Amino acid sequence: MTIAVALTNFVLGVVYTCYGLMTIVDLKRGWRTRGFSHFGAAWVAMAFTCGPHHLEHGLHTLTAGVPGGPMDLVAVLVGMPAGVIWFLLRVEALTGGRGDRFISDTPRWLVAMPYLAGAYVVFAVAAGVTLLVDGSHFTPRMTPNVLLLGMYSLVGYYLLRTQIENRPEAGGWSVSGLSLAVVFPTCGLMHVYYSVYAATGRYDVDPVGLTIDWLAVPAAIYFVWVVRALYLGTLIDWNERPRAAAETAVVTV
Amino acid sequence: MRWAHTGDGRVGIDRGIRVDSTAVRVAAVFRLAVAITAAAVGSFLPHVSGERAVVFFIVDLVWVPWAAVVLFASEQPGARVARLGGPIGDLLVIGLSQGLLAQAAVPNFDAAILPAYLVVVVFSVYTLERPAAVGIGVAAIAVPTVAQRLLPVTDRLGAAVLAPYAVAVVLLLLLIERTTRMQTRAASQYALLSSKADTILAHVADAILVTNAEGRILQSNPAVARIVGCADEPLVGRSCEELLGLHSGERRLDCSAGCGLLRSDLGDDAGLGVEVWRIGSNTERQPLLASASRVESDGGDVEVVHSIRDITRLKEAEEAKTLFLATASHELKTPLTVIHGFADTLVRYDDLDEEVRSAALNAIRARATELSRIVDRLLLSSRIEAGRLQLTCQELEIESLITSRVASFAAATGREVVASLEDLPTVVSNEDALITVVDHLIDNALKYSPGGEPVEVGAVCDAEWVQVEIADHGIGMDSEQAAHCFEKFWQAESSDVRRFGGTGIGLYIVQSLVEAMGGTASVSSERGAGSRFTLRLPRPRVPEPAEELTPTGDGEATSIREFMRQIGVPERRVR
Numbered sequence: 004m005t006i007a008v009a010l011t012n013f014v015l016g017v018v019y020t021c022y023g024l025m026t027i028v029d030l031k032r033g034w035r036t037r038g039f040s041h042f043g044a045a046w047v048a049m050a051f052t053c054g055p056h057h058l059e060h061g062l063h064t065l066t067a068g069v070p071g072g073p074m075d076l077v078a079v080l081v082g083m084p085a086g087v088i089w090f091l092l093r094v095e096a097l098t099g100g101r102g103d104r105f106i107s108d109t110p111r112w113l114v115a116m117p118y119l120a121g122a123y124v125v126f127a128v129a130a131g132v133t134l135l136v137d138g139s140h141f142t143p144r145m146t147p148n149v150l151l152l153g154m155y156s157l158v159g160y161y162l163l164r165t166q167i168e169n170r171p172e173a174g175g176w177s178v179s180g181l182s183l184a185v186v187f188p189t190c191g192l193m194h195v196y197y198s199v200y201a202a203t204g205r206y207d208v209d210p211v212g213l214t215i216d217w218l219a220v221p222a223a224i225y226f227v228w229v230v231r232a233l234y235l236g237t238l239i240d241w242n243e244r245p246r247a248a249a250e251t252a253v254v255t256v
Numbered sequence: 257m258r259w260a261h262t263g264d265g266r267v268g269i270d271r272g273i274r275v276d277s278t279a280v281r282v283a284a285v286f287r288l289a290v291a292i293t294a295a296a297v298g299s300f301l302p303h304v305s306g307e308r309a310v311v312f313f314i315v316d317l318v319w320v321p322w323a324a325v326v327l328f329a330s331e332q333p334g335a336r337v338a339r340l341g342g343p344i345g346d347l348l349v350i351g352l353s354q355g356l357l358a359q360a361a362v363p364n365f366d367a368a369i370l371p372a373y374l375v376v377v378v379f380s381v382y383t384l385e386r387p388a389a390v391g392i393g394v395a396a397i398a399v400p401t402v403a404q405r406l407l408p409v410t411d412r413l414g415a416a417v418l419a420p421y422a423v424a425v426v427l428l429l430l431l432i433e434r435t436t437r438m439q440t441r442a443a444s445q446y447a448l449l450s451s452k453a454d455t456i457l458a459h460v461a462d463a464i465l466v467t468n469a470e471g472r473i474l475q476s477n478p479a480v481a482r483i484v485g486c487a488d489e490p491l492v493g494r495s496c497e498e499l500l501g502l503h504s505g506e507r508r509l510d511c512s513a514g515c516g517l518l519r520s521d522l523g524d525d526a527g528l529g530v531e532v533w534r535i536g537s538n539t540e541r542q543p544l545l546a547s548a549s550r551v552e553s554d555g556g557d558v559e560v561v562h563s564i565r566d567i568t569r570l571k572e573a574e575e576a577k578t579l580f581l582a583t584a585s586h587e588l589k590t591p592l593t594v595i596h597g598f599a600d601t602l603v604r605y606d607d608l609d610e611e612v613r614s615a616a617l618n619a620i621r622a623r624a625t626e627l628s629r630i631v632d633r634l635l636l637s638s639r640i641e642a643g644r645l646q647l648t649c650q651e652l653e654i655e656s657l658i659t660s661r662v663a664s665f666a667a668a669t670g671r672e673v674v675a676s677l678e679d680l681p682t683v684v685s686n687e688d689a690l691i692t693v694v695d696h697l698i699d700n701a702l703k704y705s706p707g708g709e710p711v712e713v714g715a716v717c718d719a720e721w722v723q724v725e726i727a728d729h730g731i732g733m734d735s736e737q738a739a740h741c742f743e744k745f746w747q748a749e750s751s752d753v754r755r756f757g758g759t760g761i762g763l764y765i766v767q768s769l770v771e772a773m774g775g776t777a778s779v780s781s782e783r784g785a786g787s788r789f790t791l792r793l794p795r796p797r798v799p800e801p802a803e804e805l806t807p808t809g810d811g812e813a814t815s816i817r818e819f820m821r822q823i824g825v826p827e828r829r830v831r
Contacts, residue, residue, distance in 0.1 A: 141317040146316035165824030
């Protein structure tokens, strides 16, 4: 269990850190022509706190003799496929590929997804409560993980809302969008389980991990602020589009 | 009062909202930074329990999220959550911390936390209207007074602490409110004047240069780069004399002992508008109307404000009008001479036979028609110049129209005019204007092909345009002549006036009419090989289909743009 938790966290840590590096490459490439991107910077900040969190957690689990929690492993395993798919799509795009796949209509397995997600949340909450009733002690050391659940769920909500709004016009679903919509809430759940295990005494909150998590909080808030400002139009980022070619002169008829 | 940008780009003053939205945002960022720092510090403290743990849970799980909500809300100008919610939340958190930590026996904590209330008051005055700021001030006195009630009587703050604190709050409110009001008023007036001055300077057509007494440039407006032709070069610090190189008459203006435009030897108008010139970017003389005046700067130094107007086009227009008068007189004189001669003959000789008499009358009629055509063109040119040209355009069968004009010219002149037109779609155009344009271009092509070479008329089309081409194999033009041929009163060579006739306004009329119909006119030509005039006329518009949502991310490969797309960030056009 411990090795499984450590390895899965290593995979996610490497994926998110690589993704952060990839976004820096994008940011640098576009800086000259499009200017600085707050969205890109915020996303880099998130990737560089999420990635190190998983790397540090994996390393700590492996070296400090901390026994891995089963619910932690479940949370990582649920989120990992979506995270890896998104990452591979971005690698494909970076190398000149499409960077997305399209799912026509709504296949049965996708219809089942909300129900499975609901069942998973119920199971996760029940498992968490079961763990906590056996004896827990919450301290302020665990709160950044709770805050991250809120922020990541909010980002996941924005993503899911966009997928649902786009579906009627597109006639289907974007794999890239769906994978992102899955990544964020599961990431939040991972952080909550980290807190739960810390509260029950299974995990020890070490200063390095705590520092990374406290850096993740402003990074996530910065990201949500940027997204909200872009929605409101108070911030213009790489979502600006040049004017269309000069419109044809209109003659009085 | 604050500056507000209206939708159409104008700047106005919003007198209804006194609050500075930037200050609200700065306060929100500051609050969030303090909250996160306090929360993070608390989580690193060892052995936190009891009331202390409760305080940090409040900071972590209430204040931090609330500060984030206030920051998000601050993006909407005037949002009450951002303006009022922030300070109220701060007061509650500080009040709870004061009561709980004092109970946890942190020494002198209830007195030490009083400055935190003052910070909230300071931010409130900057971010709230006066009544709300006063309310926060009152709360900043009431909350610590109530919070210390949670403590045993012996541990409570005495009047010796609370009274000076309350006075400090009131004084702070009054002082900052007054300072803020004065600053706001001054800033508004400064912004108004500054914005006005900037707008005027940015949009004025004349180049404005401000130099110091030594002639070094301190300030310039965008028109300087346009007139002088130095778009990418920084101007500040450069020598005005070197940049402009002004000449008066044949003498270069000497600015070594002060601005040359201010010297008295330039006549009575010196400094008020002197005709000067410089060598332009095309190495030709660029005539300018320049003036200069001395002003005193803030520090008491003397500065010189130069105003320079490019009068090249004015001069060219003057020359062109002079040439036009000569040309038009010549054009009018020729048929008038013929008319006068034949009329004189008819009056003087009663015994002319019928054949000669008929020939004379026909000649008079032909010349009168020619005269009428010249006058019509002059009148049309005047209407175009006065902006009184209004064309009503409709869907028009262009193929039959051009075919009939080609046939008419071929029959009238006996020259070869070849039309290659097949299945042309309709265009949006004005029939009379289009006939004038086509007639003039075919007439021109025939006129400037003195060797009798054939004239070709062809057309192609795409989804939006029909492109008509009228080509000859005559004398043609070089690139310089082709670049200017659509200008008013222009002819390739002055000798052309005598050789080919014409007033030099035909192509100007052609271009004006085509542009008024929503099209374009252009030319490609080679000296000795002939000219090809191209008209692009718009086809009727069909409604555009609704923009399709791209189903996969093949628009842009960047992960930033892809994430934006997936999270639903709306695309916005560049303003």
